[in-house]
Amino acid sequence: MDSKKKIATVCLGGCSGCHMSILDIDERILDVAKLADIVKSPIVDGKEFPEGVDIAIVEGSVTSDEHWHEIKLIRKRSKFIVALGDCAVMTNVTGMRNYFPLQEVIDEAYKNSVSNDAEGAEPNDPALLKLHDKVVPLQEVVKVDFIIPGCPPSADTIFYVLFEFLNNRIPNLSEVNKLKYG
């Protein structure tokens, strides 16, 4: 059992769509399970990112303090980071706020739009994450070892990459025509 690899999946600034795509692996998850344990994931219990992870699959871009610390921690505790999906790779939809000043974006979302909350109130709970001015992809913050673009990447692509890694082979998306954006 010791030879089993440890996989973690994390969602930073993304829509969880890539994780939906991971779930779409369907029964092939059993093939993965034979070779690896999923030690951390939105679908697995556990708060903190564990140590000694072999492959960390990270969805979403770095949009805030929390994400920044999280991805730094992930880098420290994992051997291999896979950036999953267009947001993690090139910011995609999360980056669409980058061409406006942050305050304008917040005002548009909370003050100028119709809401059933207290009108015009900007959320200010200390527990909330602090947004960065600009959204950046993972590779601007940490070294990324493998990249799967796509919005979302298909389940086939995700499985192909995982399966290759778990069998100690290096996947090549172009070779199998699985490179795709959007």
Add this chain to the structure above:
Amino acid sequence: MNRNDLKVISEKAKEKHKKYKHKICVCCGAGCISSGSEGVLLKLQKEIVERGLQNEVEVIPTGCMGPCNQGPLVKYLPENTIYQKVDCENISQIVQSQIVEKKPIEDLLLFSDFHPKPFINAHDDPFFKKQLKIALKDCGDINPEEVEDYLAYDGYLALGKVLFQMSPEDVIAEIKHSRLRGRGGAGFPTGLKWETVYKYVSEEKYVICNGDEGDPGAFMDRSVLEGNPHRVIEGMAIAGYAVGANKGFAYIRGEYPLAIKRFEQAIKQAKKNGLLGNKILGSEFSFDIEVRIGAGAFVCGEETALIASIEGKRGTPKPRPPFPAESGLRGKPTLINNVETFASIVPILNNGGEWYSEIGTPKSAGTKVFALAGKINYSGLIEVPMGTSLREIVFELGGGIQGGGEFKAAQTGGPSGGCIPAKHLDVKMDYESLMSLGSIMGSGGLIVMDEKSDMVDVARYFMEFCMDESCGKCVPCRVGTKMMHDLLQKIYDGKGTSIDLERLEELAIYVKETSLCGLGASAPNPLQSTLRHFREEYESKIEQDID
């Protein structure tokens, strides 16, 4: 006017000058005008009339004399005494002392604020002594607004000689023999260029004078156009005769209103005197020049973009080949040379190609005009033989570093060039030597930096210039310069990483090799040369690293 009239007029003009005992030249280049020389000129003329000296003293406005930051400059001939920073208050003192008492005023002499004992004959000062004026000859001695003045200095004699005694082949052979290279920056052999245009058979051909001098800190072409416009006109007409063109365009940047005014005026005078237009000097050769005014795009100094601009199109470059020599303006064979190149034609034909080829270094013949700027004591315009060392230029001609500072680097070639660090101060200023140090001759801008200059900031500044001036047509230049600028800014702000430095180096090579025109291809030069000579300054700014 035919050829014989020319000689008569020339002699007459010489006679006219001889009747004066004294001559006072007031520099009316754009630099001195900005410090008030026009007022000085008026006051001086008035003073001379008031004292009844108008038959003894000739007062004329001239083009640039050289030491621009000491202006307004007033030169007294024949003694060659130059007074600096003259204002209207000094006029009567100068006339009284110099003309009446024949005693120079020590306190007003050129460079008296630097030397304890300034030279009475300014030409004894290393600033002038080390110079050899060929392109700038007569500039600062003649009135650029009078064609007679130019004729008095043997103007248009070369054109007469060419039209009546030489075939186009002879002219081209003479230019080839002189080994003159294009003074616009790239240093392409001028004779070869002329020959190429000459060989293309076409009913219509064009000659273009590139006066779109855009490098920050460069003003060689402006000074020539302002100080001796007829010289350029004559050079263009000779070129037209040699390559078989009957139409010339002078493309002058719109920021040079004085140069445009004087050049247009000179064209009018030349036409009136039969020195331009139909059957010049009674020969079979006709040549006409039109001025086109650039609207302030740096890229229009690139020949294909300049042609597009003359054609009335958006000033963007075209891929070469085809070169303008084959298909240029309106698809016809076109000769494009820089102002300084045209200004060098007349002396070559007057004195022979052999004479010119013996000046300078074996590969770079002749002289080069440099515009000294930056942290140097005497900024201004100089012309030195090719192969003069940078050390001589900075420390002898230029009078050293301002405020006793330390020389750190000199930028040659403006935003397309590179920097030369102190350890290479003895480099010979010629095309090949500068190239081997990762810089270029360029059009002749020379910006001197002292120890306070931050080289990352220098690279960032020039990159910003290229980024703003890129025409936006090709991807490497349009996006690459912006990307390099942003990365340089990031490093300058202390937020850069070693990966950013790697990206910069990769982009620099990429932009250099893939850009459509010379602007993009040379835009990474300041970055690459500062990285080559001052890499430690970049590395000291990089604090964090992506782990």
Add this chain to the structure above:
Amino acid sequence: MQNITIYIDDKKLEVESGKTILEVCRNNNIEILTMCHLEGVLDVGACRLCLVEIEGVNKLLSACTTKVAANMVIRTSTERIKRYQRITTELLFAERNHMCSVCVANGKCELQNLGYKVEMDSIRYPRLFPQCEVDTSHSWYVLDHNRCIMCTRCVRVCSEVEGAFNWSVKNRGYQVRIISDFNTPWGESTTCTSCGKCLHACPTGALWPKAIVQGQLDKKPEIIEELMAKRKMGL
């Protein structure tokens, strides 16, 4: 036209003189990547993707504007050229806001295909994220500057094929933008004939007809070539 011998990627070819390297390569099934080239309109050599190495020439030359010459030795896919093609692609993606997942051209976009061909898995340079306008003033069509790559195919089609001269370019450097007439909203254009050729010429989702959603766009750039071919035959 006489035939000359040239060598492309070590293949000896007999070709007609007077053709461009790009034409020769396409006729011989040698792939050359391009973005600004469009069959039927003049070449400008702006995208720099079609650069090739030619023996004896110290510069890379664009295949679309360089004519073949006798005994030319051309290389189209050296490591250096591939590396530069990838950087060019990355810069194109980084320049404006190419958010494929919300773009009308998603899946039918020449820029996307280019990315796949140069095996671009990510953009290694920081994206610029410029604020770009979307001109929806025309009754039928949209101009979205976010997706524009400044290939100027629309400009050339409008002037050379339609003869309307609606499109041109403003500004310099990274601030260049396609403009309608003298920088007025497209809907107010007095020159646009609403022929729609520019929509087909556009390689990305910068020009598209209204009333379609993400991924529905169907561009047919080949119609320009067909049209010009017919015109040459006098049809």
